[in-house]
Amino acid sequence: xxxxxxxxxxxxxxxxxxxxxxxxxxxxxxxxxxxxxxxxxxxxxxxxxxxxxxxxxxxxxxxxxxxxxxxxxxxxxxxxxxxxxxxxxxxxxxxxxxxxxxxxxxxxxxxxxxxxxxxxxxxxxxxxxxxxxxxxxxxxxxxxxxxxxxxxxxxxxxxxxxxxxxxxxxxxxxxxxxxxxxxxxxxxxxxxxx
Numbered sequence: 001x002x003x004x005x006x007x008x009x010x011x012x013x014x015x016x017x018x019x020x021x022x023x024x025x026x027x028x029x030x031x032x033x034x035x036x037x038x039x040x041x042x043x044x045x046x047x048x049x050x051x052x053x054x055x056x057x058x059x060x061x062x063x064x065x066x067x068x069x070x071x072x073x074x075x076x077x078x079x080x081x082x083x084x085x086x087x088x089x090x091x092x093x094x095x096x097x098x099x100x101x102x103x104x105x106x107x108x109x110x111x112x113x114x115x116x117x118x119x120x121x122x123x124x125x126x127x128x129x130x131x132x133x134x135x136x137x138x139x140x141x142x143x144x145x146x147x148x149x150x151x152x153x154x155x156x157x158x159x160x161x162x163x164x165x166x167x168x169x170x171x172x173x174x175x176x177x178x179x180x181x182x183x184x185x186x187x188x189x190x191x192x193x194x
Contacts, residue, residue, distance in 0.1 A: 012186040013122035023175040024111040030166025045104040051085040103145035127186030135179035142176035
């Protein structure tokens, strides 16, 4: 019976590790979806961060690149995404948008120690108290990230035909909640074993 609990704790630890890696990848998934329902542009956290240091001159250069027929379609699309992301930083609700980008980066940064804690939990026969605490913090960041992103999209709907939170936002929240559930389950299984 102890072997089954030991195996179950390890399986839960492995699931925690997979969820932590999934949380890390949400930075590269769509954060915002802009446009209309048929023709839209997605902006990932990585694309949003690339525009943080842009000025008006760089934005005009990217706009010219987005219209340049001699460039490949992928290059034009990347330039268009940068122009759209840059325009969001200059709008009326740029503070909400900016905070959502900062939280997107925070979720990326905090996912790295989460992976380390999940790996330690896997090697230690299942998650422990440290994993629970870490995952609750990650969940709070992810929840705040989701709230600010949705708030920014509601404000964007006044200027853009269609704006919504992308898959990365929702997956980050689901992965964070799953991490808490995994850590609690792993802790319970470890206690029962001892």
